[in-house]
Amino acid sequence: MTGKETSALVDKGALPKIVATNEKGVTMTLPNVEGQPSKSERGKALRQVIAAFVANIGTINTGLIFGFSAVVIPQLQAADTLIPVDESQSSWVASLSAIGTPIGCLLSGYMMDTIGRKKALLLTEIPLIIGWIVIACATNVDMIYAGRVLTGFGSGMVGAPARVYTSEVTQPHLRGMLCALASTGISLGVLLQYTLGAFTSWKTLSAISASVPVVAFVLMLFMPETPNYLVTKNKPDQAMKSLAKLRGSTYNLEREVTQLQTFAQKSNQKKKLTTKETIQA
Template sequence: MSGKTGNGSIVDLESLKALVAPQNNKIVVDRVAKEGSVRLLPGAKRKRGSSLRQVCASLMANIGTINTGMAFGFPAVAIPQLQEENNGFITIDKYQSSWIASLSAVGTPIGCLLSGYLMDLIGRKRALIITQFPMLAGWLLIGSATSLPMIYAGRLLVGLGSGMVGAPARVYTGEATQPHLRGMLAAIGSVGVSLGVLIEYALGACLLPWKTIAIVSSVVPALALIGALLIPETPSFLMSSGKVESSKKALSKLRGPTCDIDFEAGELQRFAEKNNIHKPTVKETLKGLMQRSTYVPFFILALYFLIYQFSGVNPITFYAVNIFQESGAKMDKHLATVLTGVVRLIFTVVSAGLLRRCGRRPLTFVSSIGCGLTLLVLGTYMYFNSQWIEQGVEPKYTWIPVTALLLFTIASVMGYLVVPWVMISEVYPTQIRGVAGGLTTFSAHFCIFLVVKTYPILQDFASNYGAFWFYGAVSMLGTVFFYVYLPETKGRTLQEIEEYFTGQRDTLKAPKKSKNIPPVIAAPKGNALP
């Protein structure tokens, strides 16, 4: 067997194999025989796919996540308007406002379960398409509401759509991108959420009526629907469905002409055959959920979400305007809220970039320690502020609460608002990634409902400052859990992560480079290989 070098000389490939690998190194010889290319030997690198194509596909898949942020931010601007006397509608009390804030999180867990099932049944792309309709209907219902029950119903529909979009968007991104881009692009969903929050805060700062804000918000799911129609299905899902050629076509669209499509498709097919990957039946899905490779990462992520929700992230997001007003800060409450939204968006983007460099664990520690300290400071200031008010003393150091809340926002988005959402697309077996992702987002949004609904109750029970002391303490204690149980998935392929949770590999740490790997040889300039 022979071939030609770049200058036209004949090369005996069998002799070449013998040169680059000792005869007793069967693994290297087999690899050369299988892949048939010197550039594939250890030490050589393959050409990566088009980053632009993968970024564009990820952006279009994640447009709907902006809606989730808008659902979070809407109560912060609508509730103060509805609590005003003679607002032209009805005046709501503290507990009615808690229902407006939290009802979206009631519909969200249902959407998570539904989308998880739909993802594995009809695919990631079709699930993304379907999820936009309840979001669109919900915003239009709120915008045309003439009674409080209509607002409640609209919030439920918006929450349902928000729950449906979370897992498909992130699973799509994880499966459609290559490892060197996956961590950064999987964080687009978190950037979308932060952008949605900022949009709502900005619309509120412009003093737009809450009905107008709802109508404007309906534009986002309409754009997301168009984006979902334009992207291909993920290669992993197509391969698991036995559609090899369709998987290759999807890879070609996502990677471009520079990538070795056949090799990546071959790897997907090899993994699917090795692990008997196919579209699962209901019985197989239930069995898969009971496997160690599923329940261990679910346990880790479910507790991650519980800790970060009870670290005060969403109470501050949902009640931002009122919290700034109650904190003792002298800055205009709408301006402070918008400033928080801007900081949140900027540092979510920063965090997405840092995921490639720093990994999941270090950024999580930044959040757990940073959020804990800033909320303890905020709670302490609010305690002294309440004492000054009782004593009739002018509040001092009014810059502290604004600074604490801004630093809290920075700390929260560095890890809490990005890392667990990225890991949903990484840690579950391919066979049931959709259902497991749906269950995880279910647990996440159920925690959101719990913390948002109980915030007014916690205020009544422990006072404003006591609530923030509690949230700060939870965040600090969560650091211990993250240190012990949270794995580092940066730079690992989905197959390597799955093998780790099934017990086929002991660690996800990058292997040390062996000094005994034969180098890829190159002929001296002007000479042909023997």
């Protein structure tokens, strides 16, 4: 292999920089990997962690919904139950949440692009709050049915906005870890439901479960919209303010906004491709 062929296979940008330090030796410094900010370029980590945590509180409800049927059905089938149910009704109580979930999933994608990530997350909490309250106040099995459908609908809505919000407000060195909060929230919800259900009634458990989306809604009011969404809506000034809340005032805000604008322009160009051009690409 010739020297030219060898150099063609080597990415010069990935080679270490050799900087002389003294007469005895040299120091080899690897260049920063593209996309990974150096310590001086990183924003305030705590602010990003808080924003991601708040966005994913709603995912705890998904776990609460999964675990609820295992708690409520044995209590409804007990001899001293307030609302007696047969085997068929028990099956409906366990499965009705799955009817609302896919509808919520489909709607959430449209909502995120239309009204924004933050407002989408706020709206997801409403059917969850109503659903849990309906179950807590239920006097017949039909009310439990309605509550299960509503909570399933809200559960389907929350997944995508929570993950997208997290990925758009965090920097690469934090994104992987914080995007896992959604799965952690679901597991935590199941654990909480099983634990609390061991010594509380299903009505009390429903009331406790209703507090989770309430907390998520209130805290989300104080969170900023994602800079990515604001840039796509041609609101660079608001994107700058959002970044300042997420990264801190000492961070190079202008540079990241410029990067987001460049990415948005490229994305818009790709959207303008015809169906034939897309297939050929």
